[in-house]
Amino acid sequence: MIRVAIIGAGLGGIAAAVKLRKAGAACTIFEQSSGVGGTWFDNRYPGCEVDVHSHAYSFSFLKYDWPRTHATQPELLAYAEHVVERFGLRPHLRLNTRVTDLVWEESTSTYRLSTEHGDTEEFDVVVSALGLLSVPRYPQWPGLDTFAGPGFHTSRWEEHDLAGKSVAVVGTGSTAVQIVPAIAPQAGQVYVYQREPGWVEPKNEHDFSPRQRWIFRNVPLAQRLNRARIFHNGNRRFRGYDTGSRRQHRMRALCERFIATTIKSPPTRTAVTPDYPWGCKRPILSSTFYPALNRDNVELVPHAVRRVTPTGVIDETGAERKVDVLVLSTGFQPTKFLAGIDVKGRDGRSIHDVWRERASAFMGITVPGFPNFFILYGPNTNGGVSVIAQLERQAEVVVGAVRRLARTRRGSIDTSPDAARRFVEWVDRKLATSASAMSSGCHNYYHDPSGHNVTQWPGGHLAYAVATRFVARFGLRTTR
Template sequence: MRVAIIGAGLGGIAAAVKLRKLTSATFVIYEQSPGVGGTWFDNRYPGCEVDIHSHAYSYSFLRYDWPRTHATQPELLAYAEHVVDRFGLRPHLRLNTRVTDLVWEESTSTYRLQTEHGESAEYDVVISALGLLNVPRYPDWPGLDTFAGPCFHTSRWEEHDLTGKSVAVVGTGSTAVQVVPAIAPAAGQVYVFQRQPGWIEAKHEREFTPRERWVYRHVPLAQRLHRARIFHQGNRRFRGYDVNSGHQQRMRAGCENFIAEAIDDPATRAAVTPDYPWGCKRPVISSTFYPSLNSDNVELVPHAVSRVTPTGVVDATGRTRDVDVLILSTGFQPTRFLAGVDVKGRDGRSIHDAWRERASAFLGITVPGFPNFFILYGPNTNGGTSIIAQLERQADVAVRAVRRLERSRKRSVDTSPVAARRFVDWIDRRMATSASAMNAGCHNYYHDAAGHNVTQWPAGHFTYALATKLVSRLGLKTAR
């Protein structure tokens, strides 16, 4: 079997490792960036680090000597490089190569793959590991293109000396809460523009002690038990997403207590307190953002940006603040799955046409009419404690399908439309009482233009692991 993997982030790496260990397939990993790591290669802003515990935000098949409870961007990039070398994946990499087109050939049961360089190749199976949060969302504020100073998105960070400068950071999501504490000590003034507050929980990050690191290195069961405990806590945490649960109230009360303890100014405390349920949008994990708002040179602006001038930013009340540097922490376009790649399945139908009304996939992995094509981090798979664990389970489904094709005389595996519809119906039923429902009163990135929640997995990782192990075969049928 010839397999193409699109993307050398942590999803693509997981798929490659499992293909190498469990099949005899040959494979090529296409990556548009100059290096591996995916989002941890692209995002290099100050303070960049993961908000999931390191022992959960890593592969189950490899014990690793993490120095901290929550890995920084350089540490995560080093981890990706380590896994690539540990499992001999480097010869399979095609860096600086973006895949643009995939066309299913019914007569040969293969995909014709094309790259931006005009190269063409044929593969029996394609695994897309393009990620979810990789297409920046740029605002359409009037005057943005007239700003005279440095202006950039956090995922496209530009190095500038911010010493003594007046800096505007627009947004208070997971990225902004890392950027602000990191740049505030050097900047002369930092304005933090907040369209809507988010629920923030303390991170409790720290260095592992030498003794802890020794135990995790030399006692094989220690890291596994710690990982299991993290996932157990994550499963319990998911109870809070039910707006009618007592756990919802406890999560909200914990965040309110954190606000009261960490922020000095009563007006600022009121401004950062949301009026919607916990979990309506992705909870932010940070121990340092709230304390940074106590600094004399940091000002929270609890208003959206309305327009930009050549020298400043105007908020929704009409007030202008002069700034030297404008940093956009305005999120991504997560509902644009497979952006930049045109995938054509049976009868020449584009996957983007199939998703015209709603992006959906069976278990978030396969789409009816697109044989031998697997998606990692597809629709409704975000969440579940750790995305790395989710990606591993998705890679398992793809690799098991490759093994089935290797061992049988069949040439393709496709998805039952009935199974795909039932999966989407189940997602919608589970989401009906979730805090992330459209009528919960917050702005989140979960929903498409029609109001469908197309990004979130509505349960913990254990539920997803069982579904991918026990249910996947019911929806995937081999043919020919």
């Protein structure tokens, strides 16, 4: 039986474990946190919820009774726990165990895996399911370490009584737009610092009615049909990333109409309206952020932060505002793939040395010279309507490779360098005309310091499903 190590017990690691166990592989899941769920275990800030429809942000192999269109963080955590119990993964979990090193042993065609506790084990196959948004980005503002009050990143949320307090929320991305409406009713004053506006669409979230939930539970095809509808609409929406398309103009018009009909203050309307194409940044879905800006105790500061004092925040105009609590909604470092793990492949090469100029992988899953090593949520796989569906397709590639190893009785599966090169060239060509290209004029998290877009998949989910099913196998080769 092939022994597989899965690093990470988020939804990607869970998907891989379910599919690999069905294929007869022996799995061990290593998780550095004390529970499963990945990002939904780490992020517990007020208002935290997913911005993808629940029926799409869940596994295709399990029907689930979702209570609302967009699941909250507690509901997603409960879902992860449910899947673990439903498929008997609990005995295979190693919680509170961070993997530090992987070393390929050519003589045995195995990886030697080391943990923070000093333990070592050997595995035939290793799957990294670390996730994309897991390493917080902390700003380098002068004086940040001198701030006297509570100050923390949103992914490391600290519970404080905000009643009557002055709170600065720095950032207006997908996390901040959830936090601001959630804390504004309790806080005395909320300052929202916006370096650059983002296109915001109405989310239209709501609870399912008892009748809807009954239909989704009891009518066999209802949930599948709704899921298919979501993916169909998502694939149509993806056409908007072409800056010259009619869909691009429609999406901009939708967002502009949302601003005009929701925000009362003309200066605020102007401040939140981007001057770059829709899709240049990750589009934001929120029905409650703009209304929160109408509150008397919420002020939008359309300027970047310059520095921090012990008692306040100074923006780029030099204006200082006194605050009691500082919330950093400053994002993550998604281009630092496999951060915290040293992976050595053939000839002792470190994957971080191979990626010195650019992180890349064939189909975002495998890297030449690192046999039997697979990455979920790897380079250029973000997007495609729902990351859960992307993760399932990646897990299926892993299952196919494991079955191939068992069938051929060969020691390893490696990646053709030529196939990997052609894949990256194709990705670059497709992304060059996308709204997310650097030439579109916005700041986004997609690009590495050298300007390569290393995070985004340049198409909808259907294209990725076809590529992983029919193309991936031609880039992988078995060796002795």
